[in-house]
Amino acid sequence: MRTARNVAIILVLALAVAFAPSGGNVADAVLTALTMGFLAGISWMLFVLSRENQLTLATLSDGRRAILYGAFGLLALLVAGTDKLFSSGGGTLLWIVMLVAAVVAIWRVWVEANTY
Numbered sequence: 001m002r003t004a005r006n007v008a009i010i011l012v013l014a015l016a017v018a019f020a021p022s023g024g025n026v027a028d029a030v031l032t033a034l035t036m037g038f039l040a041g042i043s044w045m046l047f048v049l050s051r052e053n054q055l056t057l058a059t060l061s062d063g064r065r066a067i068l069y070g071a072f073g074l075l076a077l078l079v080a081g082t083d084k085l086f087s088s089g090g091g092t093l094l095w096i097v098m099l100v101a102a103v104v105a106i107w108r109v110w111v112e113a114n115t116y
Contacts, residue, residue, distance in 0.1 A: 013030075039079065046072065056113050056114070059113070060109070060113055064109050064112065064113070067105050067109055068105070068106060068109045068110075070105070071101075071102040071103075071105040071106045071109075072102075072106070074098060074101070074102040075099070075102050078095060078098055078099055078102070081095075082095065
């Protein structure tokens with residue numbers, strides 16, 4: 001029953017996009033709203049994690065804290081510049097390399113902070 005209802009909702013949305021006079025604009029607006037909701041959820045998660053781990057963050061050295069915050073800033077810039085990087089030649093590879101670098105930096109700082 002639940003699956004049928006989900007399929008029906010998707011079909012109604014698809015019909016609105018396909019046959020409405022400005023369906024493409026509506027689809028873009030819905031996609032933008034979903035993206036904004038997703039990014040707001042990520043921001044909220046980071047806020048909650050920082051509140052729960054205040055002591056761990058306070059005990060990091062200034063250099064480690066700069067690396068951690070810089071990596072999170074790089075992730076934010078990657079999300080913001082995805083379209084630009086993906087549309088340029090070689091930008092996709094650069095995007096992937098920077099994403100891996102940011103994730104590795106966050107992981108290394110976290111492991112070092114939690115190792116005794």
